[in-house]
Amino acid sequence: MEALKIQNVNLEKSENMEKHRTEGFSSSKALVVRRGAPFRVSLKLEGRAFNPKTDTLRIKVNLGRLYVVIPVTYSTKVSSSRWRAYINLESLNLQNPSIFISSPATASVGRYKFQVYLITKDSKKACTFGRFTLLCNPWCPEDTVHIPFEDQREEYIQNDSGLLFIGTTMNVVSRPWSFDQFESGVLETCLNLLQVSPQHQKNRRRDYLNRNNPVYIGRVVSAMINCEDDRGVLKGKWAGDFKEGVNPSLWTGSGDILTQWAESGYRPVKYGQCWVYAAVMCTVMRVLGIPCRVVTNFNSAHDTNDNLVIEEFYSETGQKLNRSKDSIWNFHVWTECWMTRRDLGSGMDGWQVLDPTPQERSEGVYCCGPAPVKAIKDRRIDLLYDIPFVYAEVNADIHSIIMSEGRVVSVNKDTERVGSLICTKAVGFPRYHNITGDYKYIKSPTSTLSSRSSRMSDDSTIRRGSSKGMSVSLTLDKAPVAGEPVCFTVKIINKQKITKKMKMHLNAQAKEYNNSPSDTFWETHGVIQLAPMEGKVLCQQILPAQYEDVVGDDLINLAVVVDDMATHERVLASEEINIATPQLNIKIADEHSIVPNKLQAATVTFTNPFSHPVSGILTVAGAGLIQGKVHFRMNPLSPGASVEQCITFIPNKVGMKMLQTSLSLSVNSTIRGFKMVCVKRHH
Structure with missing residues (x-):
C-alpha cells in the first residue's frame, strides 16, 4: 500500500477573497480573509486516496509565537468563539479534499501562518504550510465592529475615495481625497504599522493578544499616525515654510504618504496637518476592517487650561491680537470608528472619536480616543478615553475682548460659534452630512441666534456684538468667490434716546485655519452719527486686487469696532471667511x-x-x-x-x-x- 503524501495546499485565493469581500486586495500576495467566517483550502494528495475512517487531519495556526491546534472534524457547525476546521463529507473529493477553516469573531488581526498535518493509521505524518492575513469583519454580527447596513459597509470599509470638508460653515469646501486602501503595498504597510508600534516592540505576545480589540487597535493607530512618541507616519508643521517636505495642502491621497513612510524605513513623512492625519488614519482603519469616516468640526476649540472658555483679544481698531494660549481652529478634522464598547457597558457603542493629530497627551502618549460620541454629547467625563478634551472642542464658549492701552475695555460672549457645524461625507453621495446633533443638544430655534446651529436661516453668517447703548452686526452678502469682491454689510443700531456720534473701524487680516491672523491688509475708518433709536446699514467691499496677494488657501478675519465718542463704549462684531476657488x-x-x-x-x-x-x-x-x-x-x-x-x-x-x-x-x-x-x- 503506497504512502499518502501532501503535494501542496491551494489557498483558493480568488474564491475566498470574493466571499470575504477582500477582493480589493488582489494585488497583495497574501490570502486576505475576515474573522468570524470560514474560508476554504484544498489539499492535493499523492499516493493513495484519503480515507476519512483511518486518516486524520490537524491544523496548527500561528500568530507570532501564539498558536492553536485544531482537529479537522466532519461537523460543519462553526463557532463564533473559537477556531474550527472541518471537511464537508457530502462534497468530499478523496484525492483533493477541501478543508474549511473558521476563526472566531474575536480573533486578533494580523499575518498568520498555518500548517496542515496528515496522520495515517500507522502514525506517519505528512505536513504542508500556508499563510493568510486576518482582518476585522463588519459583516459578521458577532464581531465588535459589525455595522448593520450594507450601504454603510460599502462607504466606511470599501470606498477608496472620499471628501474632506474644510473652510468655514458659511462656505464649506469639499476637498477630494484618495484613501488608496487597495493600492499595491498599502495593506502590507498598514500591518507593518502595528509591528513597528512601541506596544509590539515592548511585548509582542501581549500586543498580539490585544489586537482582537478595536479599542486597542484604535489607540495604537491613533498614536502611530503622528511621529511624536514613536516611528510614526507623519510629522506635523503649521508655520513657516515646507521646503524640507511637502506642503500639507498638496497631498491628494494616503497611498503616497504610506508608501514613502515604508520605503524610507519608517522615517516620518513631512508634513501633515489635521486633515492629512485623519485621512491617513481612515485608510489604515478601513484596511484593518474597522468602519471609519473622516469628520470635520467647524470652529474647533483648543482649550489648554480646561475652563471651557476661549479668549480672543482685539485692538480698539478691530485688529485681532496674538495673545492667548487657547485657540479656535476654523476647522479641525478627526476620524470616527464604529465599534462596540464592551469596556464601558451598554449605551456607548457606535461611533467613537479617534484623533491622530498631536495636540495633548493621553496616558503619556500623543493619541486621542476612542471617545464615544454619545459620551461627548452627555458630557460623561468619567468614561474613557479623552472625553473632556473632545467635549471642549465642540462646546467651549468664546469671550472676545477689546484691549486699549493694556486694559480690557469690552467683553463679548458667544456660546454658539464653537462646534457650530460637525459633518462627514454622506453615505453614497458626494456632499456633506450634518452630524452636529450627535455631539450636542441643539437648542430649538426659538431665538434667531440659536438657529445658527441648525444653519437654516441666514443668521448663520451674522456675528453680533451689543452693549447697553448700541448693537453692531456684520453680515456677508454671499459666500465669497475668488475673482469677485467680498461684499458685506455692517448694521449699527443706537439703542438709546440720545443722538450718538461714533467712530467705526473696519479691519481685515489674513489667517491660517489654526492660527491667529497676520498683519492687516485692508482697513477703513470713519465717523457716523445716529439719531435716537436709529439704525444704519453700511455696505462694504474688498476688491480682488486687495486680497489676492495675501489669500491663497488662507482665510480672512474680518472685524468691526464701533466706539461711542462720548462714553467710549466699544462694541465688536467679527466674522472669519474663506474665499472659494472655482472647481476644475x-x-x-x-x-x-x-x-x-x-x-x-x-x-x-x-x-x-x-x-x-x-x-x-x-x-x-x-x-x-x-x-x-x-x-x-x-x-x-x-x-x-x-x-x-x-x-x-x-x-x-x-x-x-x-x-x-x-x-x-x-x-x-x-x-x-x-x-x-x-x-x-x-x-
Whole structure:
C-alpha cells in the first residue's frame, strides 16, 4: 500500500477573497480573509486516496509565537468563539479534499501562518504550510465592529475615495481625497504599522493578544499616525515654510504618504496637518476592517487650561491680537470608528472619536480616543478615553475682548460659534452630512441666534456684538468667490434716546485655519452719527486686487469696532471667511461605458478667475483608474481666459472611482476638481 503524501495546499485565493469581500486586495500576495467566517483550502494528495475512517487531519495556526491546534472534524457547525476546521463529507473529493477553516469573531488581526498535518493509521505524518492575513469583519454580527447596513459597509470599509470638508460653515469646501486602501503595498504597510508600534516592540505576545480589540487597535493607530512618541507616519508643521517636505495642502491621497513612510524605513513623512492625519488614519482603519469616516468640526476649540472658555483679544481698531494660549481652529478634522464598547457597558457603542493629530497627551502618549460620541454629547467625563478634551472642542464658549492701552475695555460672549457645524461625507453621495446633533443638544430655534446651529436661516453668517447703548452686526452678502469682491454689510443700531456720534473701524487680516491672523491688509475708518433709536446699514467691499496677494488657501478675519465718542463704549462684531476657488471642470468622453482595461479620455478645463496672469502644474490621480500620477505644465494664462487639457486613463478596478485633479498655481493657491467614475464589469 503506497504512502499518502501532501503535494501542496491551494489557498483558493480568488474564491475566498470574493466571499470575504477582500477582493480589493488582489494585488497583495497574501490570502486576505475576515474573522468570524470560514474560508476554504484544498489539499492535493499523492499516493493513495484519503480515507476519512483511518486518516486524520490537524491544523496548527500561528500568530507570532501564539498558536492553536485544531482537529479537522466532519461537523460543519462553526463557532463564533473559537477556531474550527472541518471537511464537508457530502462534497468530499478523496484525492483533493477541501478543508474549511473558521476563526472566531474575536480573533486578533494580523499575518498568520498555518500548517496542515496528515496522520495515517500507522502514525506517519505528512505536513504542508500556508499563510493568510486576518482582518476585522463588519459583516459578521458577532464581531465588535459589525455595522448593520450594507450601504454603510460599502462607504466606511470599501470606498477608496472620499471628501474632506474644510473652510468655514458659511462656505464649506469639499476637498477630494484618495484613501488608496487597495493600492499595491498599502495593506502590507498598514500591518507593518502595528509591528513597528512601541506596544509590539515592548511585548509582542501581549500586543498580539490585544489586537482582537478595536479599542486597542484604535489607540495604537491613533498614536502611530503622528511621529511624536514613536516611528510614526507623519510629522506635523503649521508655520513657516515646507521646503524640507511637502506642503500639507498638496497631498491628494494616503497611498503616497504610506508608501514613502515604508520605503524610507519608517522615517516620518513631512508634513501633515489635521486633515492629512485623519485621512491617513481612515485608510489604515478601513484596511484593518474597522468602519471609519473622516469628520470635520467647524470652529474647533483648543482649550489648554480646561475652563471651557476661549479668549480672543482685539485692538480698539478691530485688529485681532496674538495673545492667548487657547485657540479656535476654523476647522479641525478627526476620524470616527464604529465599534462596540464592551469596556464601558451598554449605551456607548457606535461611533467613537479617534484623533491622530498631536495636540495633548493621553496616558503619556500623543493619541486621542476612542471617545464615544454619545459620551461627548452627555458630557460623561468619567468614561474613557479623552472625553473632556473632545467635549471642549465642540462646546467651549468664546469671550472676545477689546484691549486699549493694556486694559480690557469690552467683553463679548458667544456660546454658539464653537462646534457650530460637525459633518462627514454622506453615505453614497458626494456632499456633506450634518452630524452636529450627535455631539450636542441643539437648542430649538426659538431665538434667531440659536438657529445658527441648525444653519437654516441666514443668521448663520451674522456675528453680533451689543452693549447697553448700541448693537453692531456684520453680515456677508454671499459666500465669497475668488475673482469677485467680498461684499458685506455692517448694521449699527443706537439703542438709546440720545443722538450718538461714533467712530467705526473696519479691519481685515489674513489667517491660517489654526492660527491667529497676520498683519492687516485692508482697513477703513470713519465717523457716523445716529439719531435716537436709529439704525444704519453700511455696505462694504474688498476688491480682488486687495486680497489676492495675501489669500491663497488662507482665510480672512474680518472685524468691526464701533466706539461711542462720548462714553467710549466699544462694541465688536467679527466674522472669519474663506474665499472659494472655482472647481476644475472634468468631462469624460464616454462616461456610461467605462470598463476595466479600456483606454478612456477626459478633458479638464480651467478658467483664470484672478486679475493677473497665472501659470502652474496640473496633477491628475485616481485609485483604480490611473497608475501613479500624471503631471502637465500650464503656460501663463491671462485673466478670464480658459485652457483645456486632454488626459487619458485605463481603469483597472470595478466600482465607483474618483478621478482627481489639482492645479498648483504660481500664486500660492491650489484649484481642485474631481469626478466620480463608474467602472462597470465587462458584459
